[in-house]
Amino acid sequence: MLRFDTLIIGSGLAGLTLALKLAEHQKVGLITKKSLLDGASSRAQGGIAAVLSSEDTLDAHIQDTLTAGAGLCDEAVTRYVVEHGKAAIDWLIDQGVPFTRDNSSLMGYHLTREGGHSRRRIIHAADATGHAVQETLAAKVLSHPNITVLEHHLSVDLITGRKLGLADNRCYGAYALNSLSGEVVTIAARDTILATGGSGKVYLYTTNPDTATGDGIAMAWRAGCRVANMEFIQFHPTCLYHPHAKSFLISEAVRGEGGILKLPDGTRFMPHHDERAELAPRDVVARAIDFEMKKHGLDCVYLDISHQSIEFLEEHFPTIYSRCLSLGINISKEPIPVVPAVHFTCGGVMADLNARTDVDNLYAVGETAYSGLHGANRLASNSLLECLVFANAAVRDILDKPQQALRELPAWDESRVTDADEQIVISHNWAELRHFMWNYVGIVRTNKRLQRAQHRIQLLQDEIDEFYANFHVNPDLLELRNLVLNAELIVQSALARHESRGLHFSKDYPTAQPNPQPTILTPRTR
Structure with missing residues (x-):
């Protein structure tokens, strides 16, 4: 039996942030299904939304979030997250994350704008923000003496008092399958945190990685936790449409920097659907594209940023530019074929402002959780912000409470099962x-x-x-x-x-x- 003070399930931005902050005070175990950098956070292109400019205000960011959320955001939660945004970004900068610089800006960093935002407030590392953040934090996690990383370990189920036949409503750890050896290991922990991401792979077409199978949501439900707003599945409007470009996202920031959506004959259509045109929130743009594709019998529509110079595109969108070019699409000369694809799970395991769930000693952070921030539609680039803010909240809650003794847990029972005869x-x-x-x-x-x-x-x-x-x-x-x-x-x-x-x-x-x-x-x- 493995023993940790806190067990973190998932290695996205929420998981790595939790691990680094908790490891200053206790022994942490972190399990991840594949390698440390295989997850949705690493794929985030656009950036992280926060009020960092003197031309922006907390109230403006709050209002943009509430508007995108279509009346279902928890206003108190939204204010809490937005108010803690700058501190979260400052911490990432202190960790050495190489955000894109802008010497003409008072803060020294370039801020971009995305759909649904009334101001430029997206701090980013070119068009590969998630990768830059994750690489920086992962290096620190791997070298930290108080963090044990178990790669290729897939959580099977949570171990709760109810499953042990006890009277309490508490989580004692989890069972995890070592996918390389086939062994199921027992992990005991005083606190367990679900940071497993969303459930995008339930759909045929998604921008999510193969790891996004809703594991944390399912385990929490089986353990007795409520879930909320699972009907709100965000379709990103612009996923690259190409037979050899599985799940490649064309960032919201392309539209933020002037990209225009067009039909195959070059006709622009977004102004007919919403006065905000290409800068409308994702749900509006995705439905508009879906409408036009069905109306005209199209396989895709086109996103045109060719009016920008090659220098601009290589500076702001180097990943997108090079990936498209490798597939024979020169975005400085021709539009990008795009279709909507499942991108984000707005609902999830119900969690409070401290990231606590309905089961004692069990927390949920990030896309796994329903915090009340996203409502009926997530505002672009609020997801990584949510990971950071609620990771901090969970850390404070865990460290502030009295620590309970670890319990001896039963080993995984395979006495009544056999090998499957066919897969x-x-x-x-x-x-x-x-x-x-x-x-x-x-x-x-x-x-x-x-x-x-x-x-x-x-x-x-x-x-x-x-x-x-x-x-x-x-x-x-x-x-x-x-x-x-x-x-x-x-x-x-x-x-x-x-x-x-x-x-x-x-x-x-x-x-x-x-x-x-x-x-x-x-x-x-x-």
Whole structure:
């Protein structure tokens, strides 16, 4: 049995920030499904939103967030996050993150603007901000004597008092599968933090990495935690459309720096959908593109930034410029083919201002959590900010409370399972799930499509539960088990919302209702 003061599940920005700050005071274990840098945070191109300029205000950032969230943001939470934004950025700068400089700026850093923002407030490292941040923090994590990193370890389930037959409602650690050896290890911890990211891989087309299988959300639900707002799945409007460009994102900042969306004949269409045109929030732009593609029978639309100079493009978007060029697309001379793709899970495990969940000693931070910040639609570049601010909040809460003794935990029991005779069931179910979620629970929804999805989910769950009960676990089975549960939560939430708002658009309920409330689901185990 491995023992830590705190166990962190996930190695994105939330996980690395938590590890570095907690390790100043205690022994930390960090498990990650693949390598330390395999996750959504490393892929973040645009940057981090925070009020850093004298031309910006806290109230403006708050209002932009509330507007994008379409009436479902928690205003107190939004204010808390925005007010702590500058301190979070200052900490990253102190760690040595190489944000893009601008000597003409009073603060010395270049700020860009993205859809939904009324000011330039996105601090970035060219167009590869997430990678720059993660590389900087990962180097410090790997060299820290109080941090044990377990790569290629996939969490199986949380160990709770209820599962141990105790009377309490507490998390004692987790089981994790070493995907290289096949061994399930037992990890005991006083506190456990879910920082596992979102569930984008439940859909056929996504900008998310293969690791985004909603593991933390599923484990927390099985442990008795409520989830909220799972119907709000953000589709990024501009994913590169090319057969050899799997999941490559074209940053929001391309539109922020003047990129224009066009039909194949060169006609601009966004002004017909919203007065903010290309700088409208993501839900508006994604629906507009979806509408135009269906109206004209298109495979994609085009994002044109060719009016900018090569020097400008190479300075501001070096990753996008070089990636497109490698695929034969010269963005200084021709538009970029783009389509919407699933990008962010706005809902998740319910967590308070200290990142606490419904289970004692269990925390949720980042995309895994529902903090109340994003509402019905996340404002661009608020996600990494959320990771930083709530990581700090969780650290303070953990260090301020009295520490309890570690408990001896039972080893993983494999006495009643055998090796699976075939894996085709897993691969077939995985493909079926992602296809029908894309077709039935996409940008535009109907009750009939949602009910079809719900029926298929139930059939898949029965098969997967039987497989899980009888055979040794493996990564594909664990991820599929979690994805199917996330799909069920998304569909349940979508069926419960009888209106169209933000990222959830229903043909059966096309208008917004007054006094909107979060969609909160409670597991039967509570």
